[in-house]
Amino acid sequence: MSRGNRPNNGFATRQVHAGVEPDPATGAILTPIHQTTTYVQPSVDRYREKGYSYSRSHNPTVRALETKLAALEGGVDGCAFGTGMAAIHAVLVAFLNAGDHAIVSDVIFGGTLRLCRQVLARFGVEFTFADTSDPAAVEATLRGETRLVLTETPANPTLKLTDIAAVSEIARARGVLHIVDNTLLTPWYQRPFALGADLVVHSTTKYLDGHNATVGGAVVCATAEQAEAVRFVQNATGSIMSPFVAWLTLQGCKTLSVRMDAQSAAAAEIAAFLDAHPKVERVIYPGLASFPQHALASRQASGYGAMVGCEVRGGVESGKRVMDAVELWSLAENLGTVESLVTHPVTMTHANIAPEERARLGISDGLIRLSVGLETPADLIADLDQALARA
Numbered sequence: 001m002s003r004g005n006r007p008n009n010g011f012a013t014r015q016v017h018a019g020v021e022p023d024p025a026t027g028a029i030l031t032p033i034h035q036t037t038t039y040v041q042p043s044v045d046r047y048r049e050k051g052y053s054y055s056r057s058h059n060p061t062v063r064a065l066e067t068k069l070a071a072l073e074g075g076v077d078g079c080a081f082g083t084g085m086a087a088i089h090a091v092l093v094a095f096l097n098a099g100d101h102a103i104v105s106d107v108i109f110g111g112t113l114r115l116c117r118q119v120l121a122r123f124g125v126e127f128t129f130a131d132t133s134d135p136a137a138v139e140a141t142l143r144g145e146t147r148l149v150l151t152e153t154p155a156n157p158t159l160k161l162t163d164i165a166a167v168s169e170i171a172r173a174r175g176v177l178h179i180v181d182n183t184l185l186t187p188w189y190q191r192p193f194a195l196g197a198d199l200v201v202h203s204t205t206k207y208l209d210g211h212n213a214t215v216g217g218a219v220v221c222a223t224a225e226q227a228e229a230v231r232f233v234q235n236a237t238g239s240i241m242s243p244f245v246a247w248l249t250l251q252g253c254k255t256l257s258v259r260m261d262a263q264s265a266a267a268a269e270i271a272a273f274l275d276a277h278p279k280v281e282r283v284i285y286p287g288l289a290s291f292p293q294h295a296l297a298s299r300q301a302s303g304y305g306a307m308v309g310c311e312v313r314g315g316v317e318s319g320k321r322v323m324d325a326v327e328l329w330s331l332a333e334n335l336g337t338v339e340s341l342v343t344h345p346v347t348m349t350h351a352n353i354a355p356e357e358r359a360r361l362g363i364s365d366g367l368i369r370l371s372v373g374l375e376t377p378a379d380l381i382a383d384l385d386q387a388l389a390r391a
């Protein structure tokens with residue numbers, strides 16, 4: 001077992017060391033980028049003796065990341081994918097067949113909704129998009145054919161929470177898997193396995209990379225059998241992460257807790273600033289006492305994260321003026337990176353959801369999503385202040 005993989009090691013030790021050993025050939029402290037298609041086999045009878053045959057199936061750099069992510073989440077094994085969407089696709093098709101039913105959080109990343117509705121539903125899987133913030137609503141939606149519940153908590157972009165322990169208990173009692181998208185809080189703040197979830201998915205594009213350098217995804221499994229099912233899909237569909245992306249993500253993971261603590265502290269400051277600003281109508285931040293699920297946020301996670309939502313007075317036009325007037329913040333899709341980003345979900349990340357549905361889910365036309373980065377918080381606040389003056 002690698003020095004970093006011991007389960008009783010602290011999180012920071014695991015984020016630096018798990019999955020990574022000095023390279024046996026050279027002693028290089030970083031896992032090399034194994035940029036290779038194939039692996040020479042010593043003989044027909046000793047095929048895949050070292051575990052590798054072809055890089056669509058396995059790659060040592062990708063394997064290092066998979067091992068690290070499993071160690072951080074407290075899972076048994078992980079599988080890394082070319083994007084977060086590829087990871088979500090893989091976990092859904094690994095456990096769903098035609099005729100099955102799945103329950104998915106109604107507020108969820110727009111790409112996940114599109115995958116379920118416009119791709120997987122064509123293959124005979126039925127989806128119900130439920131308010132998973134209400135465990136009773138999940139229970140009421142379960143049927144004999146339900147195989148899994150997929151929740152995203154906090155959910156992108158309204159930060160609505162699902163009580164992971166409550167939903168896991170309901171699912172487990174009926175033999176249904178509970179899969180949690182843990183992208184927004186990462187294992188540093190939230191451990192779905194400890195709360196009873198069966199599988200965890202990530203867009204590693206966000207905090208795990210953290211540097212706006214890659215797109216990637218991962219599924220972390222609680223059992224070897226689940227990992228085998230997910231890895232089968234990873235190989236069969238050819239959706240594995242590339243070695244270079246895995247290498248960059250390995251480096252990002254090493255500073256995860258440090259970045260998240262600094263970004264989340266800045267987010268709390270920014271949320272308080274916006275909350276007190278006369279031009280701001282509403283602030284959404286789980287750390288604020290006014291957040292409707294503040295108690296749940298405090299109970300099931302050890303931090304509130306670095307995403308803040310707000311609505312500027314004067315509606316969508318005022319909001320757009322603010323987003324166009326910021327200088328230090330970048331108007332861009334993505335979140336969780338060292339660069340602070342501002343996004344307009346209605347025209348950007350959630351544009352594929354119908355206006356009536358967005359309104360029902362609380363994704364208002366004027367909603368601004370802020371992903372707080374690692375810049376000096378006072379500079380970020382000063383920039384918002386000058387932009388709000390133009391709202």
Ligand SMILES: Cc1ncc(COP(=O)(O)O)c(C=O)c1O
Nearest residue numbers: 083084085109156183203205216
């Ligand atoms: C919570 C969440 N899950 C999954 C995804 C999809 O990840 P990717 O863009 O890496 O495919 C995103 C993307 O924004 C997301 O925010």
